[in-house]
Each structure stands twice: as C-alpha cells, then as structure tokens.
Amino acid sequence: MFSKKMVMIVGVIAIMAVNIILLSVFNRRYISYYRPGRIAVSVIAPFQKASSKSILFLRDIWYHYFFLVHAAEENDALKKALDKSFEKNVRYREITLSNSRLRSLLNFEKTMTDPVLSAEVIGKDPSPWFKTVLIDKGKHDGVERGMAVVVPKGIAGQITEVSSHYSKVLLIIDPNSAVDALVQSDRARGIIKGDAAGELSFKYVLRKHDIAIGELVVSSGLDGVFPKGLAVGQVSGVFKPKAGIFQEVTVTPYVDFEKLEEVLVVLNPKKQNKPS
Amino acid sequence: MAHCLNICIGLFLIVVQTTVMPHIPVFERFYDLLTPLVVYLSIFRPVREGTVMVLIFGFLMDNISGGPFGLYLTAYFWLFLGVRWAITFLHVGDSFLLPFVVAVGVLMENMIFLGANVMLEQNLQIAQTMVNTVVVQVLWAVFTGPFFLMLFNYSHRRWDRWTQKIFAQKN
Numbered sequence: 001m002f003s004k005k006m007v008m009i010v011g012v013i014a015i016m017a018v019n020i021i022l023l024s025v026f027n028r029r030y031i032s033y034y035r036p037g038r039i040a041v042s043v044i045a046p047f048q049k050a051s052s053k054s055i056l057f058l059r060d061i062w063y064h065y066f067f068l069v070h071a072a073e074e075n076d077a078l079k080k081a082l083d084k085s086f087e088k089n090v091r092y093r094e095i096t097l098s099n100s101r102l103r104s105l106l107n108f109e110k111t112m113t114d115p116v117l118s119a120e121v122i123g124k125d126p127s128p129w130f131k132t133v134l135i136d137k138g139k140h141d142g143v144e145r146g147m148a149v150v151v152p153k154g155i156a157g158q159i160t161e162v163s164s165h166y167s168k169v170l171l172i173i174d175p176n177s178a179v180d181a182l183v184q185s186d187r188a189r190g191i192i193k194g195d196a197a198g199e200l201s202f203k204y205v206l207r208k209h210d211i212a213i214g215e216l217v218v219s220s221g222l223d224g225v226f227p228k229g230l231a232v233g234q235v236s237g238v239f240k241p242k243a244g245i246f247q248e249v250t251v252t253p254y255v256d257f258e259k260l261e262e263v264l265v266v267l268n269p270k271k272q273n274k275p276s
Numbered sequence: 277m278a279h280c281l282n283i284c285i286g287l288f289l290i291v292v293q294t295t296v297m298p299h300i301p302v303f304e305r306f307y308d309l310l311t312p313l314v315v316y317l318s319i320f321r322p323v324r325e326g327t328v329m330v331l332i333f334g335f336l337m338d339n340i341s342g343g344p345f346g347l348y349l350t351a352y353f354w355l356f357l358g359v360r361w362a363i364t365f366l367h368v369g370d371s372f373l374l375p376f377v378v379a380v381g382v383l384m385e386n387m388i389f390l391g392a393n394v395m396l397e398q399n400l401q402i403a404q405t406m407v408n409t410v411v412v413q414v415l416w417a418v419f420t421g422p423f424f425l426m427l428f429n430y431s432h433r434r435w436d437r438w439t440q441k442i443f444a445q446k447n
Contacts, residue, residue: 019346019350019353019354020395022346023344023346023347023350023392023395024395026344026345026346040335040336040339040340041339041340043287043336044287044290044291044336044339044340047287047291048291048294048295051291051292051295051296052295055295055296055299059299122295123291123294123295123340124294124295124298125294125340125341125342126290126293126294126308126337126340126341127308127341127342127343127389128305128406128409128413129343129389129390129393129406130341130342130343131342132341132342134294134340160342168340168342170342174342175393176342197404197405197406198405258298
C-alpha cells in the first residue's frame with residue numbers, strides 16, 4: 001500500500017516529533033541528576049579533577065619557578081590584596097549608603113556573614129552555547145541546589161545540580177540565569193540576565209531612572225539566592241527607546257569567567273544549623 | 277573490545293575539551309571534539325557499535341553540560357544518522373571529502389543547538405559573537421577534522437591487531 005520511501009519519510013518525521021517533545025519535557029523537568037546522571041558525573045569528574053590539578057600544578061611550576069619567581073609571587077599577593085580591597089570597598093560603599101537611608105529603621109547586617117565553602121572549578125561547559133562549570137564540592141560537603149556561588153570580585157552564579165561530590169554552577173552570563181539587582185547609586189531595580197556574548201543585560205529597569213555608564217550594579221538580595229550588596233558589574237551601555245516603560249542597560253561583569261578557578265559557595269545557615 | 281577503546285577515546289576527549297582546552301587561548305573557539313568521533317563511528321564502524329557509543333557519549337555530555345537534558349543525545353543521534361545516510365550515495369571515506377564531513381558535522385551540531393535554543397527559549401537573541409564562534413569552529417573542523425578521523429582509524433587498527441594477537445596467543 002505504501003512505498004518503502006514513504007514509510008521511511010513518515011518514520012523520520014515521527015522520530016523528529018518524538019525528539020522535539022522529549023526535549024521540551026526535559027527542558028521543563030530536569031531529570032539528569034537522577035541516579036544514572038550522578039553516575040555519569042561521578043565517572044567524568046574525577047578525571048576532570050585530576051586533569052585540572054595537573055594543569056594548575058604545571059602552570060604554577062612554570063610561573064613560580066621557571067618564569068619570574070619573585071615577580072609572580074608578588075603579583076599573586078598583590079592580586080589577592082586587590083581582590084580583598086575591592087570586595088571591602090564595594091561592601092563598605094553599600095553599607096554606607098544603606099545606613100544613611102535606613103539608619104533608624106533597620107539593622108543592616110553585613111553582607112557575606114553567611115558561612116561559605118571554598119571549591120575548585122574542575123571543568124567547563126563543553127558547549128559555547130551554555131555557560132556552566134563543574135566544582136569539586138557536592139552534597140556530602142553541604143552543597144544544595146539554588147545556593148549562591150561568589151568570588152571576591154562579585155557574583156559568579158548559582159548551583160543548579162548537585163551530585164555526591166560534585167556540583168554544576170550556572171554562571172550569571174548564561175542566558176538561563178537571572179539575578180535581582182540594583183544600581184548602587186540611585187537604587188534602580190531590575191533583573192540581570194546573561195546573553196550569548198558573555199555580557200549581561202539589565203532588564204526591566206524603568207526609564208525614569210537616569211543611569212550613567214560606569215555605575216556599579218549590585219545584587220538586591222530580593223531573589224532569595226544571592227546575598228545583598230555583592231558586586232555584579234558596571235554599566236557599560238544605556239539605551240532609552242522612544243516607546244515603552246523600560247530602558248535597555250548593558251552591564252559588564254566584574255568577574256572574569258574565563259579565568260574562574262576557585263569559588264565560594266554561600267551555604268544556607270538555617271539549614272546548616274538544623275539538627276540532623 | 278572496540279567499545280572499550282571508543283569509551284577511552286571519548287572520555288579522554290571530554291576531559292581534554294573541558295579542562296585543558298579552556299586554558300589555551302588558541303582553542304577558545306574549538307569545536308566539540310566528540311563530533312569527529314561520532315562522524316568516524318558512523319562512517320567506519322558497524323551500526324550497532326556506533327549507536328551504543330552515540331548513546332553513551334550523548335548521555336555523558338548532557339550530564340556535564342548546562343543545556344537541556346537530551347540536547348547532545350539529539351545532536352549526536354541525528355549527526356550519526358545523517359552521516360550514515362550520506363554514505364549510502366557519497367563516498368565520504370576518500371581524502372577529498374574528508375575535511376568537509378567533519379565541518380558539516382560541526383555545523384549540523386551547532387544548528388541543532390540553535391534550533392533547540394530557539395524552540396525552548398523565549399526572546400532568544402543570537403549575538404554576533406555566536407555566529408563568529410560557529411564560523412571559526414567550522415574552519416577549525418575543515419583543517420583539523422581529517423586528522424582526527426585518521427587518528428581514530430589508526431588507533432582502531434592498532435587496537436584490533438593487538439587484541440587479535442592476544443586472543444591468538446590464548447588460543
């Protein structure tokens with residue numbers, strides 16, 4: 001009744017349809033970290049960890065012993081000191097501004113008072129379409145899905161999947177990421193979204209706010225994921241369209257995601273203190 | 277036995293592309309190293325062996341990538357199927373077509389990723405940098421793809437000879 005060619009075409013279309021439906025379903029309900037998914041990560045991650053450690057070890061040897069011994073060490077120390085002062089500076093500016101506005105109303109708590117856990121980046125996303133990294137801390141270390149991941153320069157991302165010893169971090173430059181943020185000086189609020197170019201777009205900022213290039217954007221803390229007052233980036237472009245209630249703001253992240261090696265996972269203090 | 281070699285090669289390529297290559301600026305826009313392996317499996321290896329490997333590699337990659345689960349499985353599956361279909365009327369094993377097979381594979385994989393992103397994301401904006409990345413990946417594939425295929429072929433030949441020798445000695 002039907003030719004072989006016809007049956008083949010119908011078969012291919014049917015497989016395509018099933019494929020698209022399954023992709024849509026999996027996109028909504030992520031299932032990869034059920035047991036087989038955990039096994040897959042557990043198989044690859046130790047090799048990635050060994051490889052990353054070897055690369056860092058070889059690089060350290062090169063920089064510290066063969067290249068400029070003293071200059072490299074001094075440079076490392078200065079970079080660390082600069083990172084610390086930068087973080088302190090951002091935090092102090094945020095505290096000062098908050099205090100002046102809300103001194104009598106609220107007891108502003110210093111940001112980053114939550115316990116943190118340091119972790120090493122052991123692998124990067126194999127695809128240029130997505131921006132995630134794997135870190136060497138997992139459920140056994142107290143890491144849970146949704147926890148914030150930061151570095152001294154600011155916000156890096158959040159934990160999206162956890163296996164027993166490893167976790168996946170969705171970086172803020174990924175198009176699927178969203179961070180509730182505000183401009184530090186005039187408190188204009190919006191949502192920081194990643195884009196494919198590795199920049200950030202600051203969405204839903206009302207056009208009534210006058211935002212200047214170079215202004216600092218910090219986390220608002222209202223998303224319940226990232227602590228308040230952490231640096232996100234600085235405004236690098238502002239465009240006010242003729243129509244509409246929002247303006248288009250581009251933000252350049254402070255964190256250099258290409259050189260992300262160590263991160264801090266902000267643990268949930270309430271859950272950490274909970275008796276088991 | 278060939279499965280063991282394929283899994284070792286695949287794992288090695290995954291580890292290299294997620295840990296070593298990000299540290300080397302030249303390879304910043306290099307293509308997915310498993311693409312030439314999938315192309316090799318579909319051209320030079322039996323269907324059953326290739327299918328099993330495509331499923332394993334797709335599953336592994338889906339678990340370490342940030343994309344929706346099934347995206348790599350989809351990409352590798354259709355790439356495998358497409359190349360197998362192409363070899364029914366094209367003699368892609370010859371040296372003239374070899375550079376273009378991997379390049380077309382890389383392009384196809386990126387198109388599937390783009391299609392999935394368009395389908396699953398609202399307000400998706402394709403940045404110029406992504407277009408540049410895809411172009412650079414395809415160019416890399418034209419020049420380096422055949423070497424990967426030759427290397428995989430050479431490894432399999434050596435492996436087959438070695439395993440045959442071992443089994444011959446046992447018998």
